[in-house]
Amino acid sequence: MTDAVLKPSETSASGLPLTALGVGALLVVAFGVLPLVGGEYLFDAILTPFLALALAGLGLNILTGYTGQVSLGSSAFMAVGAYAAYNLSLRLPGLPFLLDILLAGVVAAAVGLVFGLPSLRLRGFYLAVSTLAAQFFVQWVFNKFGWFSNGSASGVITVPPLTIAGVALDGSVGRYLFSLSVVTLVTLLVWRITRSATGRSLIAVRDHETAARVIGVPVLRVKLFAFGLSSFVIGVAGVLWAFAYLRTIEPAGFNLDRSFQILFIVIIGGLASIRGAFLGAGLIVVFPLVLARLGEALLGGLFDSGVLEMSQRIVLGLLIIGFLIAEPAGLSALLDRALLNRGWRRLTARARP
Amino acid sequence: MERAFPQGPLSRWQAGEGRGGGNRSPNHVIGATPMPAAALAPSPDTPAALAVERVSLSFGGVVALSEVDLSVAPGEIRAIIGPNGAGKSSLLNVVSGLYKPDQGRVWLSGHSFAQTPTDRLAHLGVARTFQNLALFKGLSVLDNVASGLTHSLRAGVLAQIVGSPLARREKRAVEERAEEAIAFFHLDSYRDRPVGGLPYGVQKRVELARALIARPHLLLLDEPMAGMTLTEKRELTGYIRAVRDRHNTTIVLIEHDIGVVMGLSDRIAVLDYGRRIADGTPEEIRNNQTVIDAYLGVAHDLEAGEGI
Numbered sequence: 001m002t003d004a005v006l007k008p009s010e011t012s013a014s015g016l017p018l019t020a021l022g023v024g025a026l027l028v029v030a031f032g033v034l035p036l037v038g039g040e041y042l043f044d045a046i047l048t049p050f051l052a053l054a055l056a057g058l059g060l061n062i063l064t065g066y067t068g069q070v071s072l073g074s075s076a077f078m079a080v081g082a083y084a085a086y087n088l089s090l091r092l093p094g095l096p097f098l099l100d101i102l103l104a105g106v107v108a109a110a111v112g113l114v115f116g117l118p119s120l121r122l123r124g125f126y127l128a129v130s131t132l133a134a135q136f137f138v139q140w141v142f143n144k145f146g147w148f149s150n151g152s153a154s155g156v157i158t159v160p161p162l163t164i165a166g167v168a169l170d171g172s173v174g175r176y177l178f179s180l181s182v183v184t185l186v187t188l189l190v191w192r193i194t195r196s197a198t199g200r201s202l203i204a205v206r207d208h209e210t211a212a213r214v215i216g217v218p219v220l221r222v223k224l225f226a227f228g229l230s231s232f233v234i235g236v237a238g239v240l241w242a243f244a245y246l247r248t249i250e251p252a253g254f255n256l257d258r259s260f261q262i263l264f265i266v267i268i269g270g271l272a273s274i275r276g277a278f279l280g281a282g283l284i285v286v287f288p289l290v291l292a293r294l295g296e297a298l299l300g301g302l303f304d305s306g307v308l309e310m311s312q313r314i315v316l317g318l319l320i321i322g323f324l325i326a327e328p329a330g331l332s333a334l335l336d337r338a339l340l341n342r343g344w345r346r347l348t349a350r351a352r353p
Numbered sequence: 354m355e356r357a358f359p360q361g362p363l364s365r366w367q368a369g370e371g372r373g374g375g376n377r378s379p380n381h382v383i384g385a386t387p388m389p390a391a392a393l394a395p396s397p398d399t400p401a402a403l404a405v406e407r408v409s410l411s412f413g414g415v416v417a418l419s420e421v422d423l424s425v426a427p428g429e430i431r432a433i434i435g436p437n438g439a440g441k442s443s444l445l446n447v448v449s450g451l452y453k454p455d456q457g458r459v460w461l462s463g464h465s466f467a468q469t470p471t472d473r474l475a476h477l478g479v480a481r482t483f484q485n486l487a488l489f490k491g492l493s494v495l496d497n498v499a500s501g502l503t504h505s506l507r508a509g510v511l512a513q514i515v516g517s518p519l520a521r522r523e524k525r526a527v528e529e530r531a532e533e534a535i536a537f538f539h540l541d542s543y544r545d546r547p548v549g550g551l552p553y554g555v556q557k558r559v560e561l562a563r564a565l566i567a568r569p570h571l572l573l574l575d576e577p578m579a580g581m582t583l584t585e586k587r588e589l590t591g592y593i594r595a596v597r598d599r600h601n602t603t604i605v606l607i608e609h610d611i612g613v614v615m616g617l618s619d620r621i622a623v624l625d626y627g628r629r630i631a632d633g634t635p636e637e638i639r640n641n642q643t644v645i646d647a648y649l650g651v652a653h654d655l656e657a658g659e660g661i
């Protein structure tokens with residue numbers, strides 16, 4: 001399924017300086033400007049969840065976009081990351097929180113490896129179904145065993161306020177900046193990997209497993225690596241989700257809906273594309289808010305909120321389908337083309353006297 | 354392995370080094386006489402580069418190979434011909450370990466295998482191309498070609514992430530080699546394009562470049578010229594001969610174009626219904642009555658150089 005003509009947009013060498021400039025500018029705005037001008041709503045309702053979901057999308061993209069292994073269990077790994085970080089900070093209070101995050105990612109990676117084992121025998125649809133096992137199993141464990149939630153009813157936990165090296169970051173801006181820093185770092189890591197020989201092997205396994213084996217790609221190891229790395233990244237996203245965004249979480253919040261949401265992010269944004277995860281997450285977070293505002297403004301008096309929410313979902317679903325028919329390679333490809341067109345026009349304009 | 358990661362440039366491809374490189378033009382026209390095969394026939398003192406021993410393979414009721422023997426001398430261009438479904442691709446798949454034969458063994462560089470370990474194929478100095486293109490569609494031409502050196506990389510993931518000296522050295526060496534292979538196959542203008550959308554003939558060349566960048570001792574080609582124009586075939590024939598002449602690479606070639614086969618190969622094995630019905634020099638095959646009856650049809654087809 002993923003071996004359609006998917007081009008990892010990052011490999012287009014021509015746009016590199018432009019991309020570097022764009023990323024630089026974005027970082028300056030995100031770190032330097034937004035914290036000064038943004039309000040609480042912007043951070044709490046839009047940017048922080050956007051960052052966490054974008055990171056989760058990035059994690060899934062490693063597995064599905066780059067390596068071609070479909071997974072429907074993403075939110076399970078978010079949950080593992082979140083609950084692991086919670087338990088680490090609760091039970092090993094001496095550890096710095098940054099180390100908790102790292103270890104939570106490692107725990108998620110370990111769980112991901114276990115649920116990645118079927119990928120050595122199964123592929124496509126069958127693998128997708130077997131990743132559902134992760135989804136249901138993890139949710140069940142956190143519901144069933146009170147130890148993970150420190151004995152709280154139905155697994156609900158409230159995380160301690162965010163403090164890094166003695167600095168309290170529990171305000172809106174602090175949690176946003178913290179998320180932004182983590183996402184920036186992890187994205188840098190993923191970017192390095194996708195550009196390396198290992199990144200090439202991921203795509204080789206996705207595009208032609210047999211040929212990959214023949215040229216000496218250790219296919220089984222590469223698949224497990226993809227599961228591990230992907231779960232690590234998604235686990236860290238789960239930590240952000242719990243500690244920076246919601247702060248009170250329950251296992252039910254990490255359900256199949258959330259896994260599908262992350263899959264949508266990857267598909268809409270563009271498979272095998274780093275910026276695709278961000279574009280997709282942006283759309284998934286912002287669009288419902290816009291729709292909700294619109295719906296309320298236009299029809300608020302006529303229907304109750306349940307009907308409005310349902311129709312929002314329908315509209316969103318239809319838009320996704322429509323968009324994917326028009327642009328199967330996702331937002332990332334759309335952006336590529338837009339940039340290419342602009343660059344082309346500028347060039348031709350300059351060429352003319 | 355015995356072949357450490359190559360640090361030097363690829364210039365061996367340009368220098369006329371290797372057995373008999375001096376007196377043979379790489380741009381031989383199709384149909385020219387190859388060097389006498391007697392010199393290449395396996396002898397007891399030179400071990401074969403590849404030997405297949407009484408290999409049988411069946412799929413359900415279909416017998417794909419039946420007690421097939423094949424020996425390929427070092428530096429030889431060995432063709433396998435036969436009608437559709439004769440078992441040619443199955444034989445290459447057995448050699449590369451993608452199929453496990455029901456019985457028989459494969460000898461590769463001094464080791465004998467009941468099933469060739471595909472994962473170690475590249476380490477054994479074997480590279481291959483596939484009958485149907487087997488490229489990594491999402492990767493650029495450069496990355497596809499570079500991936501042919503994957504087996505030789507030593508730097509781990511962490512080293513690659515932080516860019517350790519070893520990782521950087523390997524990356525540079527791989528890029529250099531890939532650039533040279535790209536130049537050799539005239540792929541420069543496609544270098545950064547994803548291979549998915551490129552013309553068929555170009556993709557065939559990319560696949561050959563990916564196989565050759567590892568400088569294999571043994572190269573297995575499954576219909577490398579299928580679907581090519583006459584010009585493209587002529588060009589590719591030149592490449593294949595140049596590779597053998599310059600590096601003494603042993604080449605096993607499946608090809609339907611009899612003109613190409615007769616001009617390029619030192620020896621030809623003929624398969625029919627999974628059995629080897631003939632084996633010999635182009636001259637011997639041309640005049641073999643069994644082969645003519647089973648495969649070649651009337652003799653004048655040979656002169657026409659048409660595909661069968």
Ligand SMILES: Nc1ncnc2c1ncn2[C@@H]1O[C@H](COP(=O)(O)OP(=O)(O)OP(=O)(O)O)[C@@H](O)[C@H]1O
Binds near residue numbers: 444
């Ligand atoms: N994976 C497979 N599963 C089932 N049958 C197979 C498989 N591979 C080959 N066969 C059968 O084995 C026989 C030999 O096939 P093979 O592909 O080796 O022929 P070939 O000589 O390469 O033919 P062609 O010139 O058409 O490529 C055929 O009858 C084919 O249907």
Ligand SMILES: [Mg+2]
Binds near residue numbers: 441442484
């Ligand atoms: Mg075949």
